[in-house]
Amino acid sequence: MASPFPIPLNALRAIEIVARRGALAPAADELGVTIGAVSQHLRRAEERLGMDLFERTAAGLRPTPALKAVLPQLTAGFTALQDGLGSLRGSDEAVLNLTVGSVFASRWLIWRINKFTMLHPDIEVRLNVTGAILDISRPDIDCGIRYGQGQWPGVNAELVGGGAYQPVCAPPVARLLKHPDDLARVPVIRDETTMLSWDAWRAEVGMDPAILLTGPTYSDASLAFDAAISEQGVLMAADMMSADAVSDGRLVRPFAHAVEGPQGYWLVTAKGRRESRKLRAFRDWLRQEVPASTRGYVHQSRG
Known part of the structure; x- marks a missing residue:
């Protein structure tokens, strides 16, 4: 019987990371192998599948249209595997890892996060404050707050506010x-x-x-x-x-x-990731706290 996986799982993971990040180094770091080993994973996978998976450009590796079409499924599949392993080990419901930008963190969240922790003293919030758009499917990130129009690949996005x-x-x-x-x-x-x-x-x-x-x-x-x-x-x-x-x-x-405007603040989670209790708690809190944070404010004119 033919194997349903004609290429090794590590090679499949390398393909998914390189397709998403456009470079070999991130895949090498995540898999704990050399860049050369990642390159060999890609070459052998292309040989076994009998097709090119990447276009080699001066700007880096770009997934072919065929690979780009299935990339969301690959990403969701690996996210589901990570969550499944987390459930097997006993997921850490006591820590919520959240990535946010500096303005949301300093102008809104930092003044209110104590309300969340008072409601949920069993959940510790760990903030990763950065201007970079981090890979939300990473196992060390539960969710993020992003500013934009809500159209990012590989994520579920729910509008929080800020339009x-x-x-x-x-x-x-x-x-x-x-x-x-x-x-x-x-x-x-x-x-x-x-x-x-x-x-x-x-x-x-x-x-x-x-x-x-x-x-x-x-x-x-x-x-x-x-x-x-x-x-x-x-x-x-x-x-x-x-x-x-x-x-x-x-x-x-x-x-x-x-x-x-067309933009706003969005709560984002990785597609394919199961919704944990801590994430549900944070989402429910945002739905209540965001309207409450602006309700009753009057437009102030000249002082």
């Missing part, structure tokens, strides 16, 4: 702003990492499109928030992220006009 956005600034800066065109008179903080559109907001409020916005530039979104609080200028920010600073008066929303 509404508008300019914010410190009260002394706000006193100079009577009309959106007055933004020409103050510095406008540029966040190089943002997905928020000044153009969309300007168009909605009828701001003169010829007005040039200038000001300091930051490559870190959390620092851009601190710059706005320290009176360096006006920042475009998601209402969800600015809500606390607006509530306590460090920031105001000078024009009280938010627009709804």
